[in-house]
Amino acid sequence: MPEQESYVPITGLAAKGDPILQQGSSGSAVVELQRLLTAAGFSPGAADGDFGAKTKAAVMDFQRARGLSVDGIVGPATWAALRAPAPTPVSGLREKIVSEAQWGVSNAAGIHYQQLRPMDGINQRHKLPLYTDCSGFVTLCYKWAGAGDPNGLGFNGQGYTGSMLGYLSAVSQSQVKAGDLVLWARNGQGEHVAMVIEPGSDPLLISHGEESGPYTVQFSSSNRYHSGATVYWLRLPSVDGVTREVPPTELRMLRARPEVRGNTDAPSEAGLAREAVNPPVTH
Template sequence: MKLPAKKLVISSIVAASFVVLPQIGGHHSSAKAAAINTNQVLHYGESDSSVKALQDKLQDLNYYKSTIDGIYGNQTRSAVRSFQGDNNLAVDGIAGPNTLGKLFSAKVSTQKVSNDVTLTTNLKYGDRGQAVKDLQSTLNNLGYHAGTVDGIFGSTTLNAVKSFQKAQGLQSDGIVGPNTRAALAAPKTTSTPKKTNSNVNAIIADAKALIGVPYVYGGTTTKGFDCSGFTQYVFAENGISLPRTAAAQWNGGTKVNSPSKGDLVFFATVNNGPSHVGIYLGNNQFINASSSHGVTISDMNNSYWKPRYLGARSYN
C-alpha cells in the first residue's frame, strides 16, 4: 500500500514592527539584504551593520551614491536629508523610527530613480539633477552663493534662492517656481549682494564671544571646535550655511582678492591645500580655532601664518 507523503511544515515568527528586510530588486541580490531595527535611531558618526543596511537602501533608491561602508558620514547624512525632504519628514539628517519606517516600507517613494527634473518643474530643497546644476550656476554667476555646482539642492542653494527672491521682491520661500524662474532669466539687477555692516558685525561679535573655547578635533559645538567647525557654527548662528571642512569651505565660497571683515581666510598648514580656516577681523587679524590655543585671535603677518596664507573667500 502506498503511504501518504509527509507534509513538511515550517513555522516562523516575524516581528514586523521590529525588523524589516530591505526589498531586493534590480541590481541587488539576495545576499545583499540585511535586517534592520526600524525602532532605533541612527545618526552622524555611527558605524555598524545597521548603517550599512541604511546606505544599501538609500543607494537602491538612488539617494546614496558612495561606497557602502557602514559609516554614517556626511554623504550618508546628506542622502538621509534628501530622502526626508522628499517624503514629508523632518529634515534633520537623523535616521529615526519615522525615517527608517518610511524608508524600508513597501510604499516608499522611488521618484529619485529618475533624478533629473525639467526646467519647467518647481525646484525645491532635496531635488537633484541637471536642472539644479543649472540653477546653482545661474545663482553663482549672479553673485548669490549657491555652493558647489553638484546638482544637489541643499541648504546652501536654498539660502541662495531665498536671498535672490528677497532681492527681486518675490516671496522668499526657497522654491523655484514660475516667478523665480522668470526672475532668474531676466533679473532686475545682476549686482552681487552687498554685505551689511550689521551682518558682518554680528558674525564677528559671535566669533569673539567664543574666545577661550577649547580646540577639539572634529568639534562643532561650544564644548570644543576644530577650525572649520568653528567657522561653520558662527556663520550658522547668522543664517549662513557653510560646508563642513576647510577644503570644502575654500571650494564653496566666492573668491576675493583681499579679505574684508567677515570673510574666511585660509592657510596650508599640512600640505599645499587649504587645511586651516578663520574669520578675518581686519588689520591683518583673524579669529580661529587653533589646535594649540583654542578659539583665539591671531596675526596673519606673524612668522607662522604669513608663509602659509592661501587666500580668502566670501560667504556674505
C-alpha cells in the first residue's frame, strides 16, 4: 500500500485545490512546492516531499522577494506567486517606481501630509486628494509601480519607517540606484524616509516630509535637518531580481530590537517642515 500523504491544514484549501502547507506537511503537493521554489531560484533542498526547515527558509525567502507576508506558510497568495511569470525586469521596474514618485511631485497640491493607517490610496492608484506621510508615500510608489512591499507586509495598508528599516537590505551610498530609499533613524527608531531619483555624490531625492510635499530635494539639504541621526541607504532586492541580500551587522542587530520587529504603528516621522526651510530643489 502506498504511503499516505499528510498535510497540516490551517484554514482549508487554496485556489485550484492547492493545499495550504507549512512546516511538517508532506506528500506530492510539497514535492510540487519544492520544484517550483527551485525553478524560481530558491533552494529548498531535495524535492523529497518533506516540508522541513530548509523548505520553510526557501519559502520565506521567496515571500520576502515577492513582497508577500513572510510567514513560511504556503497559501493562495504564495501558490499564485510561485506560478506567476518572473518579476518585471529591473530597468523597467525602477523607472516605474521613480515615475510614480514624480507623479507625486507633479500633483503635490492634491497630496497632504497626514499619518493614516491603513494607508490612504493603497488600493486606488493616483488617488486625489491623497493623505499620506513619508513612509506611506514611498510605499504607494512601490505598490503602484508593481514592485514588492518595502515593509514586507504584502501591502496590507500598514508599515512605516521602522518596518522598512527592519525589512529592506542596506547598501552603501556608492551602490545606490534610482528607486532605492534613504532613511534616517535615531536610537533605533525610524525618523524619515525619502526616495532616490538621481544617485551620485549628493543624490537627488523625492521627499514627502511635510504639507508642501512631495518635492525634490538634495540629500545634503535634507540631511542637515536630521543632525545626529544615522543614515541608511536601503533596497528591496527583488527590484533587481535578487533573492537574498544579507545586510551589515549593524542593521541585523537593529532588526533584533522589539520595536523594529513588531511595531507597525506610524510614529512621529521627524522630517516634516524642517526640510522646507530651504526652497525645494527643482530640476
